[in-house]
Amino acid sequence: MTKTSRLSFPATVTALCEAIAAAGNTVFATIDQSAAAEDAGLSLRPTTLIVFGNPKAGTPLMEAYPLVALDLPLKLLVWEDDALVCVAYIPMSEIAARYGVTDMDARIAAVDRTLHDLTESIV
Numbered sequence: 001m002t003k004t005s006r007l008s009f010p011a012t013v014t015a016l017c018e019a020i021a022a023a024g025n026t027v028f029a030t031i032d033q034s035a036a037a038e039d040a041g042l043s044l045r046p047t048t049l050i051v052f053g054n055p056k057a058g059t060p061l062m063e064a065y066p067l068v069a070l071d072l073p074l075k076l077l078v079w080e081d082d083a084l085v086c087v088a089y090i091p092m093s094e095i096a097a098r099y100g101v102t103d104m105d106a107r108i109a110a111v112d113r114t115l116h117d118l119t120e121s122i123v
Contacts, residue, residue, distance in 0.1 A: 001115075005078075005085040005122040009046045012085050012122050013078050016050055019121045023114060025054045028073055046080040057111055061096075061104060071095045074115065087119050 005012040017027050029051040037044035053073030062069045072095075077088045092111035095101075101108065 001091055002086055002088040003119050003123050005087055007122050009080040009085050013048050015122050016076055016118060019118050020052045025052050027052045048078045050076040065099050065101050067099045089115050091115060
């Protein structure tokens with residue numbers, strides 16, 4: 001899922017991190033991938049990966065389906081290209097389908113709603 005932000009690149013990253021925290025989730029890391037590229041002597045458009053989650057939502061999924069942990073915690077990718085700021089994520093329903101998760105439809109739908117609501121806050 002990819003959406004276009006109405007905010008600048010830095011404002012988008014900040015707004016998403018604030019919205020994540022306000023929704024009761026934890027930001028585990030913000031990885032400035034363009035800074036990492038620069039440290040390696042390379043150039044990359046402004047790109048940041050936000051890694052976040054809520055153990056109350058994710059732990060039952062990982063307990064029942066251990067391979068889900070390959071895609072959790074959740075991630076939002078923010079990048080800027082030609083003054084257009086985009087945010088992308090993989091819906092929990094796609095992650096669940098990838099690992100054959102069953103009998104957790106309400107939990108999966110709740111995570112998808114959270115991802116939708118977080119990203120709608122910047123469009």
